[in-house]
Amino acid sequence: MRGIPVIPIENGSATKNLTERDIQVLHDLYQYQMLNIKQIRELHFPGSEKYVYKRLFQLKREGYVKSRPLVEKGKKVGAGYFITEKGLRILEVQGLSNKERRARDNKPSGIRLSSVIERNELYTQLLPYKWSFVNGRDFKKTNGINRGALLSGLFIRQDGKQFVLYILENNTRDQTFLKLQREIKLLSDRNILILCKGPVIYEKLWEAEDMHAKELSIIPFPSAIPIMRWYCTNxxxxxxxxxxxxxxxxxxxxxxxxxxxxxxxxxxxxxxxxxxxxxxxxxxxxxxxxxxxxxxxxxxxxxxxxxxxxxxxxxxxxxxxxxxxxxxxxxx
The missing domain is CATH 3.40.1350 (Trna Endonuclease; Chain: A, domain 1)
Incomplete structure (x- = not known):
């Protein structure tokens, strides 16, 4: 990965030791809110596990990124990285950010950490197969959809076919299910892809009689990546x-x-x-x-x-x- 020249920032000082790859890491953290080390390595440091730790440590020390622990069932399972305001200013100079969205708005809340990491695992695993992804925040804004909508984003297959993405927990509450039905009704002219994290919600979706869309794809979450890797074009x-x-x-x-x-x-x-x-x-x-x-x-x-x-x-x-x-x- 080639380096880039020293980049001036707003106060007239300069960044130190930032490479093109560093800028790409910052841009992905901005676009997708938070990535874990495994995802950052697969996207930007393939085959270099030691170097990704070293580089993230340097970016964190210089104040471009921060991290927070990821916890599952009371145990720490890793760290999630997100961009800081200092890192965001670098992207602004490069024309790679929206000035309306600041770093504090970009950081996912604690209750959403696992779902954001999970969604981004789909992105990192499918990117080599030429699937592209628009995150939910940008898709909602572009299409005038309420910020509180349940959708997670938009996947675009390499042949251009689009799927609005939902990821549902196995214990999805009835109130949330009703909200989902209302959203799908508003998006009925689009292809909908719902990934199910358990058999209860999977069966409930298949049994629901009042859900219609252009296509309404319902897949068990564990099967999604192998299916979508293979079926990346018609x-x-x-x-x-x-x-x-x-x-x-x-x-x-x-x-x-x-x-x-x-x-x-x-x-x-x-x-x-x-x-x-x-x-x-x-x-x-x-x-x-x-x-x-x-x-x-x-x-x-x-x-x-x-x-x-x-x-x-x-x-x-x-x-x-x-x-x-x-x-x-x-x-x-």
Whole structure:
């Protein structure tokens, strides 16, 4: 990582020993509020565990960052780093910050520390696969959404597809669940991605009948990173589906897919549940056997081979199960 020239700051003095990588670290701390050492190392110091400790110590000693302990179940599990006002002034000189947001506003509160670190773990793990992320604060401001909204941000796949992100605890309260339903109603023209931190909230979301969006993807939190690493572009599906025939894009009039496959003797609609899209199954269930007999077009239903997935295949003989296996995903 090349160094950068000495940078003047507002009072006319100069920064000392700051590199381009230091500026990038400060910018990420500003953008994502708080990162732990593991996340900073993966983003900026890959393969250099000792040096990341040394560099963070120097940035902290010079007053550009601060840290606070991260605690789980009463035990310290590490430290989270956040930017200071001095560090923020460096970003202002570089044109990398919004002057309306000061360091005191950027620091997450104690009750939000674990959720911020958790959200940023998704960001750091998915960045190498060309997913990008807009944090919740900036997304809310840009779209005129209340600051108290539950959403965590916006993920953007490398092919441009966007997902508004929610992360829900297993013991989500009824009041919070009702608030979620109201928010999704306001965002019904967008793709929604909800990551569930337990089976109770996962099942509750699938059972809820009054939640609708353009896509409503519901995934167990532990499965999110491997699924999203693999499914980082729709080109993946074109490759996978070629074993059934010629693949093309075509929005079907039954609203459960935008891909078709023309086999040697059979044409298929593609119903894609690989991102846990509840809306796909909602509309697919309207494509009854009687409707199929009129169209003559069968369905390939793409889904993960896990116990949570349920579909009444016995009542839909025209729908062919196409299971995918998490443990068989290629490491790239």
């Amino acid at each position: 080109d993946i599906l074109y490759q996978e589906l070629q074993r059934f025939g010629v693949v093309s894009t075509e929005q079907n009039r039954f609203h459960f897919g935008d891909m078709v496959v023309q086999g040697e003797a059979t044409k298929y609609y593609v119903a894609n549940c690989l991102m846990g899209d509840k809306m796909t199954l909602h509309y697919l269930k309207r494509y009854s056997y009687d409707v199929y007999q009129r169209t003559g077009i069968k369905v390939l239903l793409l889904h993960w081979a896990v116990g949570e997935f349920q579909f009444p295949f016995d009542r839909y003989p025209h729908v062919q199960s196409v299971p995918f296996y998490l443990e068989e995903l290629p490491t790239r």
